[in-house]
Amino acid sequence: MVENGKEALGSMGNDAPLTAMATQPCLMHEYFRQLFAQVTNPPIDPSLETYVGPEVPQNLLPSPILTIEEMNAMKNLKHAYPAWPSVTIDITFPKEEGLPGYQLALQRPTRVPLLALMACGGVHHHLVLQKMRAKVALMVETHEAREVHHLCVLVGYGADTVCPWLMMETIRKIGRENLIKSSMTVDELTTHYRHSIDHGILKVMSKMGISMLQSYKGAQILGRHSEVVERCFIGTASRVQGATFDLLALDAFELHECGWPMRETILPPGMPESGEYHWRDGGEAHINDSAGIANLQDAVREKNQTAYDGYALNANEQTKSIHLRGLLDFCY
Secondary structure (H helix, E strand, C coil): CCCCCCCCCCCCCCCCCCHHHCCCCCCHHHHEECCCCCCCCCCCCHHHCCCCCCCCCCCCCCCCECCHHHHHHHHCHHHHCCCCCCCCCCCCCCHHHHHHHHHHHHHCCCCCCCCHHHHHHHHHHHHHHCCCHHHCCCEEEECCCCCHHHHHHHHHCCCCEEEEHHHHHHHHHHHHCCCCCCCCCHHHHHHHHHHHHHHHHHHHHHHCCCCCHHHCCCCEECCECHHHHHHHCCCCEECCCCECHHHHHHHHHHHHHHHCCCCCCCCCCCCCCCCCCCCCCCCCCCCCCHHHHHHHHHHHHHCCHHHHHHHHHHHHHHHCCCCHHHHCCCCC
């Protein structure tokens, strides 16, 4: 995305576990799945988007993705335009408060949950209920968002703009330390990243039959408990119960521990490989793991029935920890 300005794509489908069944801590965005329109007539073409008619005084941003400098400018816009005040809401809470502190943050008038998506959804729906949503712009500054799907979900649940500051800092590090084979400047790398995100959001909107960013609202949740949905994602379909506030808090604490461990230790040069995209020893389970692939190759090359039986057994066992159908059994 940074080097080529294009959305990262994979092949052969996603064989990782559903988020509700994952063994590694996950971001909240991964619980959501996009909806899409079966048919749109005429076909939606985001390249033809334009503004029509007069508008009230407002800031027109070319992209919903802000850099750190642009986010700081928006925070201080009130100094140049007093009629457009801004308020920064802290969405963190003291680590020593533990699991109870995670839910207590929901009750405080000036504190909201740690996860940016939950905070954004909660504030958005509260403003809707108070009939004040049209009077407020929500700008989210988060370290969690990095992929197209992450930004899509944030926008879909009320964010008007998003500043993925950790990704922006990562881009600076890439440019400063020449981590990719390119002579591009940091500004050019940042432009490539924003272009890939913008194109990805437009692609998702087109599949949903939506032509305006303001209309992009809607998703379905898989594996989220109703107590979370009713508080922060009102009206979203969640057909399977799952993670409660306590389980989400445990994920948040585990991710926090990776960056700021409580015990004195030598930090590794990077985050441990979670196996989110590819199978890694000690990481997340995948249907296509090394043992299954080896058995399949042996079965095809040598016409080995025993190897195929081993592949089938491995795939069936892996399904139990990855798909909902693996949790079902037949009653005879």
